[in-house]
Amino acid sequence: MKHATLAILATLCAAAAQAATPAELLDGYRAEAARQSAGFQPSAQRGAEFFQHRFGASAKMPSCASCHTDNPAQPGRHVVTDKAIKPLAPAANAGRFTDPAKVEKWFRRNCTEVVGRECSAAEKADFVAFLLGGR
Amino acid sequence: MQKILVWDWPVRIGHWLLAGAFALAWLTSESEELRLVHVLAGGTVVGIVLFRLLWGFVGTRHARFAGFVRAPGAVVAYLRGVLARRPVHAAGHNPAGALAIVALLVLGLLTGATGWLTYNDSFANLGGEMFEELHEGLATAMLAVAGLHVAGVIVGSLAHRENLVRAMFTGRKFGEAGEAIAGARLWAVPLLLGWAAVCAWWLAR
Numbered sequence: 001m002k003h004a005t006l007a008i009l010a011t012l013c014a015a016a017a018q019a020a021t022p023a024e025l026l027d028g029y030r031a032e033a034a035r036q037s038a039g040f041q042p043s044a045q046r047g048a049e050f051f052q053h054r055f056g057a058s059a060k061m062p063s064c065a066s067c068h069t070d071n072p073a074q075p076g077r078h079v080v081t082d083k084a085i086k087p088l089a090p091a092a093n094a095g096r097f098t099d100p101a102k103v104e105k106w107f108r109r110n111c112t113e114v115v116g117r118e119c120s121a122a123e124k125a126d127f128v129a130f131l132l133g134g135r
Numbered sequence: 136m137q138k139i140l141v142w143d144w145p146v147r148i149g150h151w152l153l154a155g156a157f158a159l160a161w162l163t164s165e166s167e168e169l170r171l172v173h174v175l176a177g178g179t180v181v182g183i184v185l186f187r188l189l190w191g192f193v194g195t196r197h198a199r200f201a202g203f204v205r206a207p208g209a210v211v212a213y214l215r216g217v218l219a220r221r222p223v224h225a226a227g228h229n230p231a232g233a234l235a236i237v238a239l240l241v242l243g244l245l246t247g248a249t250g251w252l253t254y255n256d257s258f259a260n261l262g263g264e265m266f267e268e269l270h271e272g273l274a275t276a277m278l279a280v281a282g283l284h285v286a287g288v289i290v291g292s293l294a295h296r297e298n299l300v301r302a303m304f305t306g307r308k309f310g311e312a313g314e315a316i317a318g319a320r321l322w323a324v325p326l327l328l329g330w331a332a333v334c335a336w337w338l339a340r
Contacts (some may be wrong), residue, residue, distance in 0.1 A: 060168050081170050095264065107164055
């Protein structure tokens with residue numbers, strides 16, 4: 001019982017240690033992208049283009065905007081299930097981009113399906129920059 | 136000992152449908168395009184589990200929980216017997232198998248419940264962030280128990296020299312004549328299928 005309590009405490013501490021602000025997350029992706037390409041700077045404009053771009057890997061959801069709408073500060077709608085999706089932009093939904101593991105998980109899943117491959121650190125940095133910049 | 140009928144039709148159909156629905160839900164878990172397939176498969180799992188829980192009280196002899204669920208001590212004693220190459224044969228489920236069945240039923244229900252909460256989080260604000268993690272952990276645990284269950288079936292088949300996989304198709308195992316079930320209750324299969332379909336549809340709404 002004591003061990004179980006300690007294990008739960010350790011997990012909670014680890015989770016708390018992982019919590020980040022969207023700006024810290026953005027900086028992490030920026031730094032990673034800069035290591036691959038010197039002088040990289042995130043661009044909200046490139047992020048916006050990426051968000052709208054119709055990759056075509058998925059017929060039903062060709063772009064991020066297919067489900068998240070053109071405005072990430074607005075709630076989205078899943079094109080297959082019709083279920084509502086909470087806004088992606090941190091300004092409209094405070095919980096977004098605060099858990100690095102969760103962010104990585106959803107980048108991996110959605111990039112694989114919508115973009116047709118994993119996204120690069122540069123693309124992720126631009127994406128978060130766009131979401132932080134709002135419209 | 137002779138080959139006798141021990142598994143009724145709802146047990147057999149429910150078993151393979153549950154295995155298939157869980158496998159389908161697992162394989163479609165990463166895809167948004169296949170999200171409806173995933174949710175329908177998960178709803179089918181929940182429907183079959185709920186039916187099996189009821190069937191555990193009103194089903195045929197070897198389908199009833201009272202007939203096969205044993206205390207932990209009996210499970211340990213049974214496994215010791217297997218290790219000592221003197222396994223005690225059961226006409227129905229052996230005590231270790233019973234443990235896997237109960238765990239799979241509980242995990243199936245909890246995985247389905249947390250999945251539903253995750254699926255409906257956006258409009259209901261039920262706290263799906265937490266349920267998403269729980270759902271994945273429970274599903275992984277269920278896959279692990281299913282793996283143990285398959286390993287147990289292989290060990291049990293070798294230990295008792297009877298093909299337990301085939302028994303889940305034919306319903307027939309070694310046993311005394313008096314341990315056989317009287318009928319296979321084929322009439323209950325449409326109820327199982329209809330109920331599973333209703334659950335799948337309702338949970339996927």
